[in-house]
Amino acid sequence: MDKLRAEKVNVFYGDNHVIKDVSLSITPNTVTAFIGPSGCGKSTFLRLINRMNDYIESFRMTGNLFVDDSDIYDKKIRVEELRKKIGMVFQKPNPFPKTVYENVIYGLRIQGINKKSVLDEAVEKALKQSALWNEVKDDLQKSALELSGGQQQRICIARALAVEPSIVLMDEPASALDPISTAKIEDLIYELKKEYTIIIVTHNMQQAGRVSDRTAFFYIGELIEYGDTKEIFTDPKIELTQNYITGRFG
Amino acid sequence: MNEHFSINRVKDNAFKFFGIFCTLFGLIMLGVFLFSVLKEGLPRLNWQFFTSFPSRKPEEAGILICLLGTIWVMVLTSLIAIPLGVASGIYLEEYGRKNKFASFIEINITNLAGVPSIIYGLLALEIFVRIFGLGKSLLSGSLTLSLLILPIIIVATREAMKAVPKTIREASYALGATKWQTIWFQTLPAAAGGIITGVILAISRAIGETAPLIVIGAMLYITTVPVSPMDDFSVLPIQIFNWLSRPQKGFIVNATAAIIVLLAITFILNGIAIYLRNRWQKKVKW
Numbered sequence: 001m002d003k004l005r006a007e008k009v010n011v012f013y014g015d016n017h018v019i020k021d022v023s024l025s026i027t028p029n030t031v032t033a034f035i036g037p038s039g040c041g042k043s044t045f046l047r048l049i050n051r052m053n054d055y056i057e058s059f060r061m062t063g064n065l066f067v068d069d070s071d072i073y074d075k076k077i078r079v080e081e082l083r084k085k086i087g088m089v090f091q092k093p094n095p096f097p098k099t100v101y102e103n104v105i106y107g108l109r110i111q112g113i114n115k116k117s118v119l120d121e122a123v124e125k126a127l128k129q130s131a132l133w134n135e136v137k138d139d140l141q142k143s144a145l146e147l148s149g150g151q152q153q154r155i156c157i158a159r160a161l162a163v164e165p166s167i168v169l170m171d172e173p174a175s176a177l178d179p180i181s182t183a184k185i186e187d188l189i190y191e192l193k194k195e196y197t198i199i200i201v202t203h204n205m206q207q208a209g210r211v212s213d214r215t216a217f218f219y220i221g222e223l224i225e226y227g228d229t230k231e232i233f234t235d236p237k238i239e240l241t242q243n244y245i246t247g248r249f250g
Numbered sequence: 251m252n253e254h255f256s257i258n259r260v261k262d263n264a265f266k267f268f269g270i271f272c273t274l275f276g277l278i279m280l281g282v283f284l285f286s287v288l289k290e291g292l293p294r295l296n297w298q299f300f301t302s303f304p305s306r307k308p309e310e311a312g313i314l315i316c317l318l319g320t321i322w323v324m325v326l327t328s329l330i331a332i333p334l335g336v337a338s339g340i341y342l343e344e345y346g347r348k349n350k351f352a353s354f355i356e357i358n359i360t361n362l363a364g365v366p367s368i369i370y371g372l373l374a375l376e377i378f379v380r381i382f383g384l385g386k387s388l389l390s391g392s393l394t395l396s397l398l399i400l401p402i403i404i405v406a407t408r409e410a411m412k413a414v415p416k417t418i419r420e421a422s423y424a425l426g427a428t429k430w431q432t433i434w435f436q437t438l439p440a441a442a443g444g445i446i447t448g449v450i451l452a453i454s455r456a457i458g459e460t461a462p463l464i465v466i467g468a469m470l471y472i473t474t475v476p477v478s479p480m481d482d483f484s485v486l487p488i489q490i491f492n493w494l495s496r497p498q499k500g501f502i503v504n505a506t507a508a509i510i511v512l513l514a515i516t517f518i519l520n521g522i523a524i525y526l527r528n529r530w531q532k533k534v535k536w
Contacts, residue, residue, distance in 0.1 A: 050424060057348075080426045088424040094417035097440055107425035110435065156421070163425060 001069065003028040003167065003197045004049065009063035011044055011221075013056065018044050020221040021063075026214070028166075031189060031198045033212035033229065035205070037244070040218040042201050046169050049199065050086040051079050067167065084111070087160030091172040093152035095144035095159075100136050103144045103155050107163035122162050130158040131188055150181025157188065161196075168192065170200040174207065186211050205245060209233050217241045287513075291506030299507060303473050304489075308500025313508050315472050316489040319388070320457055320515070322476055323485055326392035327399070327456050332449055335400050339407025339445075344433055363401035370398045371465025379466050386467035389479040394462050399452040406448020410441035443530025450523040454516045460487040486512045 002025040011019035019041045026032050034042035044053065051072065053059045065072050072082055084107070095103050102109075104126050105119045113119065123140065127133040132154045136147070144155050153173060160168060170189070174182040189198055189211045202208050208215055209229060216226040217240075225232060225241045236242045243249055302312025342359075346352050374394035384390040414437050422432040438445075468488055476483045486508055493505035 052420065052424065055423070080428055082426075083424055084426040090417060090420065090424075092417060094415070094421045096418060096421065096436060106422070106427075106435070110425065110427045110431045159421075159425065 001028075002026060002066070003068065004199075005066040005069075006045075007064045007066075009045075009048065009065060010061065011041070011048065011053070012058075012060040014058040018221050019048075022218075022223045024216060024223060024226050026197060026199065028197050029193055029195075030213040031193050031200065031211055032214045032216065033208035034199065034201045034216050034218060035203075035208050035244070036218035036224075037249070038203075039220075041221040042216075042218045043171055045218070046171055046199060046201050049167070049169055050083050050088050052088070054079065084163050085165050086167045086169060087163065087165035088169045089153070089156050089160055089171065089173045092176050093149055093156055095147075095152050095155050097143065097145055099141050100144050100147070100155060101140040104158050104162050106159060111163075126158040126162040129161050129192070130154045131184060131191075132158060148181070150177050150184060153177060153181065153185060154188070157185075161192075165196065167197045167199065170198065172201050172203060175203060182207075205233075205247075217244060219244070284513075287506050287509055290503055291508075291510045294503050294507035295510060299504075304471055308496075308498055308504055311493075311501070311504055313486065313489060313511065315475065316484040316486050316508075317511065318476055319468075319483040319485045320512075322388050322479070322483065323392050323395060324453060324457050326388060326479060327395045328449075328453055330392060331396035331399050331403055331452070331456075334396070335403025335449070335452075336407050336445060338400070339404045340411065340433060340438070342404070343408045343411040344429070344437070359401050359404055363405060366461075367398055367459055368461040368465060370394055371462030373397070374462060375466050385480070386482060387480045388476055388483045390466050391463050391468055391483060391485070392479070394466055395456040395459060398459065398462060399456050402452040402455070403449055406452070407441070407445050410444025410448065411437055413444065414440045443527050446530075447523045447527045450519050450526075454519040454523075457485070458487055458512065458516060460485075460491055463488060464491075486515075 005025040007023050009019055009022045010017065022041075022045060034046060036042050047053050048061070048065060049067070049072075053061075061073065067082070067086065070077070096106060098106075101123055104123045105113075108119060108122055124133065124137075127136065132151060135151060136142075136155075144152060147155065153176075157168075157173075174185045177185065186207065189200065192198060193213075200208075200211065212229045214227065215229045215232040217224045217232065217236075219240060225236060225238050227237075232241060233245060236245065298310075299312045300317065301314050302310060303314060305311040342352070342356070346355075371394060374390065374397065378384045378390040378393050379386060384393070418436050418440065419432055422436045423429075427435070463485060468482075468484055472482055472484050474481070490505045490508045490512065493501040493508065496502075
């Protein structure tokens with residue numbers, strides 16, 4: 001069964017047609033990379049999946065998007081419920097101006113979970129999953145804003161994992177980080193694949209090649225090519241893909 | 251070439267000294283004012299002054315009634331204006347749609363902050379005193395001052411909410427928070443420093459107001475302690491105004507002493523505002 005399936009999805013911002021007839025499906029426990037030049041619609045498409053575009057007033061969409069075979073733009077779907085199943089990590093680390101502990105359990109607190117033993121356990125589990133536990137276990141009551149950029153981004157990942165989603169969306173999660181932090185995040189993505197389905201938007205070709213199983217290439221709102229990462233990078237079927245990957249435009 | 255540079259240097263220095271002069275001008279004026287007020291009024295500040303009723307004899311008169319009035323007005327005005335103002339600010343910033351009507355409201359709220367306070371007095375005289383029949387009570391006065399400071403609180407709330415980065419809201423939504431949860435757990439706490447500062451400055455403005463309260467008929471001569479919001483009242487600025495208009499020297503001294511009390515309250519409020527702002531800035535770093 002597909003984890004995610006898009007059928008003829010079109011997105012408009014006012015008169016601007018930003019996603020054109022995109023259909024694709026993603027299998028569970030894989031890493032899928034969305035690549036393409038700036039403004040190609042890959043971030044917009046990513047944000048469709050947890051309905052973050054709903055906040056843009058001129059946003060309009062046609063077509064269907066299924067997660068676990070249920071149409072997430074159906075009127076009966078509760079957006080808040082959906083977002084508990086689909087975590088998101090943003091481009092710039094954006095921890096809350098609270099302690100490490102409160103950052104990680106925020107998603108649980110808003111669900112009304114306040115039992116200390118449950119929360120303590122969740123914090124430890126999420127921080128271990130995001131490979132941060134050893135670095136911050138003695139500083140859980142420290143403000144998350146005092147951590148380094150790379151640590152902050154892993155707090156954001158831990159925060160997303162703590163609500164136990166099944167899909168994790170990452171919007172250029174390493175673009176604001178140094179090479180060492182980037183490598184840590186990439187290792188982490190590889191580990192997380194065992195339990196989650198991961199979709200990552202990236203501008204970094206090498207990164208897409210390293211971390212992903214499947215790659216989707218977007219260009220001016222269209223899905224140009226979608227297939228196994230190895231194939232896309234070594235033997236792309238379409239010239240446009242080839243030109244982008246080899247850096248002839250970008 | 252050298253000449254050109256030295257002319258610029260002279261201009262630079264000239265502006266620096268002009269700036270220093272302007273800053274000192276304000277400070278010196280304030281200093282002179284404080285010194286003369288303290289010199290004249292400080293000896294008059296004793297227990298009797300705080301615990302006495304108004305009197306025809308300056309040395310027997312005191313500020314008990316109007317000090318209590320000021321405290322009553324401060325509390326009632328806070329209770330009315332803070333919830334209304336903060337809630338309106340939150341609504342306009344977070345829920346209100348951004349269209350022509352919204353910007354029309356926005357412009358008008360900003361304009362309201364600049365309306366002369368006596369106009370509010372006239373409005374309140376008609377609405378609260380006459381139509382609602384509240385009389386010239388503490389409640390009328392507090393409602394009047396609430397109207398006066400509502401725009402300030404609304405604007406301060408909106409500015410503070412606006413300063414909270416959008417990425418914080420996004421992160422909260424992405425974890426499944428509703429709009430209200432996002433406001434309550436993230437935006438509002440992050441904006442609290444700015445909101446509280448704005449609120450305190452607004453309140454300290456309210457307790458210095460005289461004109462609108464005179465318009466609604468706050469009594470100049472009361473001999474009973476106000477014990478409920480429906481009681482007649484007087485406040486410090488009105489008492490000062492009243493004493494200053496008397497011919498006897500003793501009342502002038504009383505007025506300066508009362509000015510010291512009013513100034514002290516305002517300074518304390520402003521001090522709290524500054525303290526809270528600094529504390530919050532340390533806690534919330536972006």
